[in-house]
Amino acid sequence: MTKQLLDQALVEEATKKSGLVWVQGPGSPVRALWHVWHDGALCLVGDGPGEQPLPSLVDGGTAEVTVRSKDKGGRLVTWSATVAELAADSPAWAETVAELKGKRLNAPDGEAMPERWARECRVxxxxxxxxxxALPDGPLSEAPLPSPATTRRAMPAALPRLLARRGRKK
Incomplete structure (x- = not known):
């Protein structure tokens, strides 16, 4: 019984403190997802335009969640979960969305976000x-999943002239 209580405390504290977890549903690759810990469960929003994908996470299904250390970034614990989709008109959905809304960064629609989530996303x-x-013995590194996201773009043609102008004294 003591090990079970320690495991439960580890899962809760580690997941609360980590802003990012890796989640894997049956038959899908592992995905890094942002989340909120609320009322004894990890809560996610996604599958809508501009939101994180939640493939193979279905109502009544299962998932494996891996939590990292916030300070070192290493794996702390991997735990099993049951998945439940919240109905958009339920009190549990409203409470959960209030928590998620506070953690969502760079939302394109600000205060209208909960209405968009109710129409287009899953919570x-x-x-x-x-x-x-158990923690693995060896490394579990994998190549990143294909994505249309990019961090490198061509330099604007005028940038070298603007930078050269900056260095001149008047």
Whole structure:
């Protein structure tokens, strides 16, 4: 019983403090997702335009969640969860969205975000089952998933002249 309580405390504290978790549903690759810990479960929003993808996370399904250390970035714990999709008109959905809204960065629609989530997105609760996995012995590194996102673009043609002008004294 003591190990189970320690595992439960580790899952809750580690997940609360980590802003990013890796989630894997059955038959899908592992994905890094932002989340909120609310009322004993990990809560996610996604599958809508401009939101994170939540493939293979279905209502009544299962998932594996891996939590990293906030300060060192290393794996702390991997735990099993049951997935529940919250109905957009339920009180649980409203409470969860209020928590998620405070953590969502760079939202394109600001205060209208909950209405968009109700129309176009899914809000999920991943509740721990109590089972944790042993830490792996070796590395589990993988190549990144394909994505249309990019961080490198061509330099604007006028930039070298603007930078050269900056260095001149008047």
């Amino acid at each position: 999920l609760r991943l509740t721990p089952t109590g089972a944790t996995a």
